[in-house]
Amino acid sequence: MWLLLFNPTSGGGKGRRYAEQSLTLMRERGHEVMEISGFDFRDAxxxxxxxxxxxxxxxxxxxxxxxxxxxxMAIQQLAGSNIPMGLVAAGTGNDFARALNLNLRDPLSSLELMLNNEPVKVDLGKVNDRFFADILSTGFDSVVNERANRMRWIKGRMKYNIAILLVLSTFKPKSYRFRVDDIEFTTEAMLIAVSNGQSYGGGMKVTPEARIDDGLFDVMLLGPVSKLEFLKVFPKVFSGAHINHPAVKIMRGQKVTIDSHAVAYADGERIGELPIT
Structure with a gap:
């Protein structure tokens, strides 16, 4: 039996449409499928x-x-099990689909891949008692998420664009205590990303050389820069060119510990306050 988990409201309704098409295709080929959704995220x-x-x-x-x-949501139940997971990308950001090199223009092609090929193993991150598939971050973007989540009267990407402008006007770098494997240090930073995948936020290549099957995190630190310089650097994240900026440092390791007076997000979900490992 196959389980098909879908969010009917994801991607402006794409979730329901692709779920229905996936169910039709699989049942036509004789597969037994149980579909699971909910009236909201927690119900599902x-x-x-x-x-x-x-x-x-x-x-x-x-x-x-x-x-x-x-x-x-899915990896919290499947991590460490022998149950394979496939993805039909029907969200807004689809960054894990990018990490898997799936065809975002033809999401159902990934279903064909799953039906016709053997599964392969990929890495996951684990923070406290939760797994994450893509990127954990703290600093500027986490403060933006906190602000945007309070702006319930605005929907979609515009909410985050407004939150960026509001946060940038008052944001200051924080001091962080780090341990990456056996290396310990203290530094000031505006943004930190602990990455399994390459991108977040719908294609922002914060760690463009990260791989989800190398057993390592790519850790990106953006040191203190002026607000004007930040506005110059930020657009380069979409191409990955920001890593050439002198304020950007990239490290790799299997275990990362971060401590500061800040909060962390992973896969767009709030993890909580630091410290975290």
Missing amino acids: EAKFKAAVSAYRDQIKAVIVVGGDGMVH
């Missing part, structure tokens, strides 16, 4: 957790139809 999470617990030994694979938030 509870139903998925219950289904995995009840049918764990009968599940051939899980297909997630949605974005990075749905992937984050």
